Amino acid sequence: MNAADVNLYLVGFMGTGKTTIGRAVAARVGFQFIDSDHQIEREQAKTIPEIFAEKGEAAFRAMERAFVVEGHPGTRAVVACGGGLVVQPGNLSELQARGVVICLHASVESILARTSRFRHRPLLEVEDPAARIRELYAVRAPIYRRAGSMILTDARPLGDIVNHVLRAWRHEAKDWVRQRSAT
Numbered sequence: 106m107n108a109a110d111v112n113l114y115l116v117g118f119m120g121t122g123k124t125t126i127g128r129a130v131a132a133r134v135g136f137q138f139i140d141s142d143h144q145i146e147r148e149q150a151k152t153i154p155e156i157f158a159e160k161g162e163a164a165f166r167a168m169e170r171a172f173v174v175e176g177h178p179g180t181r182a183v184v185a186c187g188g189g190l191v192v193q194p195g196n197l198s199e200l201q202a203r204g205v206v207i208c209l210h211a212s213v214e215s216i217l218a219r220t221s222r223f224r225h226r227p228l229l230e231v232e233d234p235a236a237r238i239r240e241l242y243a244v245r246a247p248i249y250r251r252a253g254s255m256i257l258t259d260a261r262p263l264g265d266i267v268n269h270v271l272r273a274w275r276h277e278a279k280d281w282v283r284q285r286s287a288t
């Protein structure tokens with residue numbers, strides 16, 4: 106495969122900017138943009154809060170698993186992954202086999218500010234969302250660190266973050282192709 110066609114998967118905690126950055130990066134390179142949360146909502150004809158309330162988190166995780174295994178194209182896609190998608194065993198290695206994985210990162214303060222504006226993240230619908238973010242981030246941090254190169258999205262112009270992601274992706278796509286052709 107040509108390095109210029111390799112998929113990009115954006116992973117990371119809620120509110121780190123996967124959807125926003127992913128859409129902008131896809132537009133820059135003319136790739137298809139896919140968001141796992143949006144695709145699941147479309148397929149289920151329900152919002153994520155409705156899925157969590159009516160079917161439970163475990164059912165949502167099974168939908169994410171199905172998305173990873175069969176829900177997206179082979180090449181030329183930028184995929185924004187739901188914040189908990191790589192926490193489920195096996196999903197990260199599937200993504201890494203299909204393209205470059207980059208992890209977006211942000212401080213608890215930024216995440217809190219960005220997620221408090223909208224109420225569509227059921228895991229943060231608690232009395233003390235800051236404590237919940239710290240708690241969840243602590244559990245997930247080792248998994249996110251393993252996922253791929255980390256790009257900080259705090260207090261930086263969106264265009265800078267997009268350029269940084271593009272550079273990291275281009276660089277890593279060459280290694281990704283090299284490794285695959287060596288095996």
Ligand SMILES: Nc1ncnc2c1ncn2[C@@H]1O[C@H](COP(=O)(O)OP(=O)(O)OP(=O)(O)O)[C@@H](O)[C@H]1O
Pocket residue numbers: 117118119120121122123124125126142185186187188219220222226258259260261262263266
């Ligand atoms: N670099 C940034 N600076 C300021 N605001 C940002 C930045 N990136 C994203 N935002 C804003 O933060 C909010 C959350 O961003 P976004 O929905 O892209 O996050 P996400 O990582 O996709 O979250 P989730 O995992 O819940 O889907 C949005 O309102 C977006 O406009």
Ligand SMILES: O=C(O)C1=C[C@@H](O)[C@@H](O)[C@H](O)C1
Pocket residue numbers: 118119142153186187188189190225226227228
């Ligand atoms: O971090 C998480 O577990 C989640 C993140 C969102 O993208 C959604 O997938 C959902 O709200 C769960």
Ligand SMILES: [Mg+2]
Pocket residue numbers: 123124125140142185186187
């Ligand atoms: Mg998103």
